[in-house]
Amino acid sequence: MAGTRTNGSATLDQLREQKIRETKVRADLLGLQHRQQTGDLITVEQAREMVASTFAPVRQALLSLPTSMAARCNPSDPVMARMALEEWIDGFMRTVREKIIPAAMRPKAGGQRKPQSGAPRGRADAPAQRKP
Secondary structure (H helix, E strand, O other), X not given: OOOOOEEOOEEHHHHHHHHHHXXXXXXXXXXXXXXXXXXXXXXXXXXXHHHHHHHHHXXXXXXXXXXXXXXXXXXXXXXXXXXXXXXXXXXXXXXXXXXXXXXXXXXXXXXXXOOOOOOHHHOOOOOOOOOO
């Protein structure tokens, strides 16, 4: 009976099916490599870098806003204005991190990003602890 003869422990049909699967995987891999070489496909790391470089100036502007705008927001109490602005920005940044940025785009666990050198008051991504 065709297909039931064995070659070792696998039948000829099983060997053909395995060869077909391997050929499909190779074709898929070649297709992905081609898309990556032509720029139609990027790696997750490349996407992370693109997002970081695109949003770094926006992040920097937001982090410097409390210091630069506090006196204009509340000339009679710029310290209170700065604290209110920092609190709002901290909440906004937390929302962006937790709900807007897809998990695949976040830094890998254990690979904490260094705070950017120009960040005011040494702030990193996490909100600063404030005394009441």
